[in-house]
Amino acid sequence: MGEDTVKVGLMGLGTVGSGVVRLIEDHQEDLYHQTGRRIAIEKVLVRDRLKKRSVPFGKGLLTDRAEDLLENREIDIVVEVMGGIEPAREYIREALLQGKHVVTANKDLMALHGAELLSVAAEKGCDVFYEASVAGGIPILRALVEGFSSDRITKMIGIVNGTTNYILTEMKRRGAPFGEVLHQAQTLGYAEADPASDVDGLDAARKMAILGTLGFRIPLSLEEVKVRGIADVTPEDVQFAEQMGYILKLVGIAQQDHGKVEVSVQPALLSGDHPLASVEGVYNAVSVYGEAVGETMFYGPGAGEMPTATAVVSDLVTVIKQMRLGVNGRGTVAPYREKQLKSPREVFAKYFLRLHVADESGVMARLTQMFAEEEVSLEKVLQLPRSREKEAEIILITHTASLHQLSRVREQLEESDVVIRIQSDYRVEGGLSS
């Protein structure tokens, strides 16, 4: 191998790692045309050196010692696809300190320690790219950082977790309860054995923290993302939503108004004509609204061996191009905007509420009175056929109200003797024109 070879150390040889190896081998000629360099995988860090692999490797290529990559002076770039926080964080930090560039698909790490790692990289004149960490095969980070560099992004709504989107799609399609569909998703390999990070919304929250940081150019941390998962969603919620013209999805929302920011992940009702409403199964999509550009949407596979590998190897191409130009670590813009988070009085949305109430006369008047007292007006009210003895079911969709107002209404509803229980409540996102 001559001067025109770039040597890469690969950390992790799971699904994505194998995809990266395949892509580099299959597209060697194309990659050479674009970068002027051959890409050679010099070392691969694995947990078990002796395990049988689908990709055949030469002797000595696999190692279980991170030092074999980190202290190898021949290796210019480390590709980290092992996942998890430690030891990935330690390895990446060390790689950067050794002057190696880093490409990672690790959203957990970037959401939690991105700022730290990017600052080490800046000090050492190294690149850290992480396109694969959000929405797999969709080049959304590039779009935010470069495509919309001239615009001011006001809102991003994303379906950024394929597992939960698959579960909610199936719940809608089959009318089946959460637990049953989750089990099926696990059998099919769409959900992990421990599904908590997906179904509790944490995985989506990590991606929204990354999108918010890049889109709004503020140093956003994971704790600032309000999270609610989908474990409580019932098939009835999904069906009632549909009856009223909405689709129930787990969405991340990052919104900026008058310089103040909110970021959240929650199951929410999307209007049927919302660009994200038709995103089904394990697909991901992100709607980006810019002051000047208006509404755009990016759609594609959110995970999977090859889609994620394309994002990783495209980042690798960028690093190598920058190496040739000698400009690594100099193109990144650190978050520079002042971060101000919205208070609950400043977060505005429409809400869907499903209530079980006493089936007696005057209930509706008393309910609407509680909303009126908090100055929350109602867009739609639907009284359902009685399901149980002495209980009626009522669905309400409010006009835009603050989270603070909604909490006050909820308090009143909970204290009221006509309300048996608040069955569910969801944020509502309108369609194209709202």
Place this chain on the structure above:
Amino acid sequence: MGEDTVKVGLMGLGTVGSGVVRLIEDHQEDLYHQTGRRIAIEKVLVRDRLKKRSVPFGKGLLTDRAEDLLENREIDIVVEVMGGIEPAREYIREALLQGKHVVTANKDLMALHGAELLSVAAEKGCDVFYEASVAGGIPILRALVEGFSSDRITKMIGIVNGTTNYILTEMKRRGAPFGEVLHQAQTLGYAEADPASDVDGLDAARKMAILGTLGFRIPLSLEEVKVRGIADVTPEDVQFAEQMGYILKLVGIAQQDHGKVEVSVQPALLSGDHPLASVEGVYNAVSVYGEAVGETMFYGPGAGEMPTATAVVSDLVTVIKQMRLGVNGRGTVAPYREKQLKSPREVFAKYFLRLHVADESGVMARLTQMFAEEEVSLEKVLQLPRSREKEAEIILITHTASLHQLSRVREQLEESDVVIRIQSDYRVEGGLSS
């Protein structure tokens, strides 16, 4: 103005030009944070210096002499948003020869003379960026060149002309004929007084030539794009399409199989579950299929003052960042793949045919016989209630067949005495799984 100011010459002060001026002024601080430079518009080339402008300019800023920009050594970057081929081509060429970088929104020019201008730029170490030339506010060129640099793109389907998409959307919504809707679109400013370049598909063809060149990395020229416009589309076609579960859209298709390429623009039937089927009005969208990534889709406003201006100014940001790094003109990869165009025997698709036939017994058998002889099998056949005396109407959707086979079937149909006329024929594009 000090060392940290980059001086820009703006050619054209129409809709997009005014948007560019507004965006640079409104976002001066953000642009400074990203580029480390102030952007100053030094000269603006206009046809009429004395015309009243919505944007106020200092004295001496406007000029009607191109030399004032081209020979001004202070100007680093020329932004061309005047449109048309000449004199834009001459000006851009001259700007590059003077060592100035160029950002342009000019699809006509880039589709016809892009290769020439890019080669002059490469010689002089200058940048030419043209994100705004395709699909306005959608950063699709960046996605193709960078986001998917590691993948092999096999197909792109685009709704890349807002005017025709608006017209077809309205024809569907109102059942109105083409001429009437065109007239309305002209009144509303969605279509030009001379609508030929839009409705004949030429504007879309230019964009597809650009997408094909970048996506497939081949030197594609405009004449190689097969074009058919929408002037012959009838409300009946639109309605019959809808009845059969399809939406009629003007789409550009660029497809690559076994190293051979086809690029076309035509009204086509999209399956209702195709990601582009729900793209309505003046919006644009491009579906990109990659061997590794699978299916992705990019959606947004295809034109308009501010969306187009964001693409122009984002390109400007990239040029300025590259100036700071001293790497202009060195990142572009010229098309390097060998270009092989498919013959009609190699272009495969499904087709929709609407026929008026003699209303007599045995017609259907004779029709299907003609398809069978060319080995074209039928997916759907729909016989419509008789519309006129002695005429029956039949709609057929074929399974996948070559363009060559389809031509042979058409010949047979035209010669047959039972076929009164071929009312319409369209290519059909399936949904997600096809």
